[in-house]
Amino acid sequence: MSDTPKKQAFVLRVLQEKCPKCGEGHVFVQNSSFFSLPVMNDHCEKCAYRFDREPGYFLGAMYLSYGFAVLQGIITFFLALFLFPDLPTFWSIFLVLIVILIFGRKNYKLSRVLYIHIFPW
Numbered sequence: 001m002s003d004t005p006k007k008q009a010f011v012l013r014v015l016q017e018k019c020p021k022c023g024e025g026h027v028f029v030q031n032s033s034f035f036s037l038p039v040m041n042d043h044c045e046k047c048a049y050r051f052d053r054e055p056g057y058f059l060g061a062m063y064l065s066y067g068f069a070v071l072q073g074i075i076t077f078f079l080a081l082f083l084f085p086d087l088p089t090f091w092s093i094f095l096v097l098i099v100i101l102i103f104g105r106k107n108y109k110l111s112r113v114l115y116i117h118i119f120p121w
């Protein structure tokens with residue numbers, strides 16, 4: 001028997017920022033302002049699963065977020081190199097920084113949700 005549906009469910013739950021236990025509750029508060037830091041719910045609203053287990057639990061998520069930012073920066077740099085071969089290095093770096101800033105909020109949320117799913121209690 002294939003475990004593909006399980007993997008798809010895992011990826012969907014992470015991308016939709018859902019609870020790792022029930023897959024229905026939201027990890028982050030909905031309707032928060034785009035310009036503020038995302039706020040996590042303490043518990044899942046459906047199954048009461050506690051998201052923040054202990055102080056410092058999400059330190060590991062920083063490494064995931066860093067990895068996402070580096071990956072996005074590398075992809076952006078090579079895309080800029082491919083699409084605009086005459087672009088000066090300064091503008092390539094500037095473009096990379098802009099992309100990292102744009103995706104920063106999503107990286108923050110994605111890294112925490114992925115961390116919860118990788119290391120559930």
Ligand SMILES: [Zn+2]
Pocket residue numbers: 019020021022023024025044045046047048049
């Ligand atoms: Zn739940």
